[in-house]
Amino acid sequence: MNYLYYPGCSLHSTGRAYHESMIAVFKALEIPLEELDDWNCCGATSYFSIDETEAFALAARNLELAENQSGNGNANLVAPCAACYLVLTKTQHYLTTYPDIKNKVNDALDKVGLHYEGKTSVRHPLDVLVNDYGLEEISRRVKKPLKGLKVACYYGCQVVRPFATFDDALYPTSMDRLVKALGGEPIDWPLKTRCCGGSLTGTIQEVGLRLSRALLRDAQKRKADILITCCPLCQHNLECYQGRINRKMHDHIDLPVAYFTQLMGVALGIPEKELGIQRLFNKPHFTVEAPMKGEPVHA
Template identity: 60%
Template sequence: MRFLYYPGCSLKSSGRAYEESLLAVFARLQFPLEELPEWNCCGATAYMGIDEKKAFVLAARNLALAEQHGDGQPVHLVAPCAACYLVLLKTQKYMVEYKPIGRAISDALKSVGLKYRGQVKIRHPLDVLIKEVGLERIRAAVSRPLEGMKIACYYGCQVVRPFAEFDDPHDPMSMDDLLRACGAETVDWPCKVRCCGAMLTGTVEEVGQRRSYMILHEAMRRGVDAVATACPLCQFNLECFQGPMSRRYRDQVEMSVAYFTQIVGKAMGLDERTLGMHRLFIPLRQPPALLGTSHDC
């Protein structure tokens, strides 16, 4: 079994800390992820709104490349970005469910010498960590358990719905299980799968930011040290607009928002820089018990 890694555009820019921490954690677990060569943008949600068949073709090229890369072996394509994960799954599914789409995509791929037979398994890192690596191995790799740290796991939308099968779309637990294995306390809260506002934070701010604000407000009310995310857009929305939010809603909004991989890496005693901690606008809040135990800072 090969596990290929599909970063997607965000993990190379705004979500670099996600890529850095993800790769570091998987390396520490001796579970190597190999980046899919020559990958292209998945098409994301914006493309769907203009030309859906082209959007599917964009995603399908990546699937074809991954399948080719497997040389007949089963290939798993790990997509950490929620949007990439969803688009790849959707393409895979719709190619089968809607014959005209399947045919159009196959024809287009054929025109450039590619072929996709539907053999790639699309996986989210949460899924891989729980089902392939296993909590036992993760617990064994934890050198600095996050005792006293209270975290709100925020899964967002597209990681858990509508196509994912590895967790419950209404009450997912994989991230909670993972962070609990790292010694942290996670809270049961109603915002786990509520929308952060997605691209509306940039396009229709008053709508988008209200979503992010309501989620952060609830996290603060529940007294958590940090919100853990599994999506670069969620992380960006929740973290980067706290200033404007505070002004807009006349409420001091301050909350650490980190990728779940950064938090796991921390528990494994990985170096702050390796985990991209320096890229956060708001440093990950240290519970008193953990202060002074990390490698730098």
């Protein structure tokens, strides 16, 4: 199967480690991955607050570029960022449900010689790895099993809700099964799809920090050694503000937060440098012999 890669803006900056580790993992598993040429921003949540039709046109341009680039039209567009994934799937749903919006978007796309037909399927790397590639094949390729590592799998909100079909919307298990295949122990964690605060950590920080704190405290209480996530914003929120939460709310949070592809890469025996582990502020230890605590964050 042919996969087109849609990095999204975050994976070029805050989520750079996600970009690096995902490319490395796909390479190690020998899954061909080609970047979508001249992709544009998906629109995210902010664009929808200003102009809906323009937001749909932005997302539809990417879907259409994917149709063109894949040749036969049936493209698999892999979007690792949760917001991109949601916006692209949402656009597909809306354009199918509302033909008049689709016509408006297509009228605009026609001006530059593009035409959206809806053949592209939007996929999340978690979905691709677990359902297309298969956990058996992954566990066969594991070189350094994560024995005894207790992992809190955090999906965030927008990967599993509301248009994704590959997992449950409230209690998904794909990532947990993946961690098991890598030899680790996923913890049973009811908060795995609770919101981390999203962009509120930048706008109304009093609220944003409290949402992140609730997740971190609970994961720590359940004795997680590491928290893994599949969204660049969740990773940023949960990692970078630990020091600030500790100072403002007199807490003792010290939990490494990594991308699920980084954890996978470590188990597959990929060197840490290629996975962008050096970019994390709270360095995780992936073996149980060493103490699991990283250095405290002073952000």
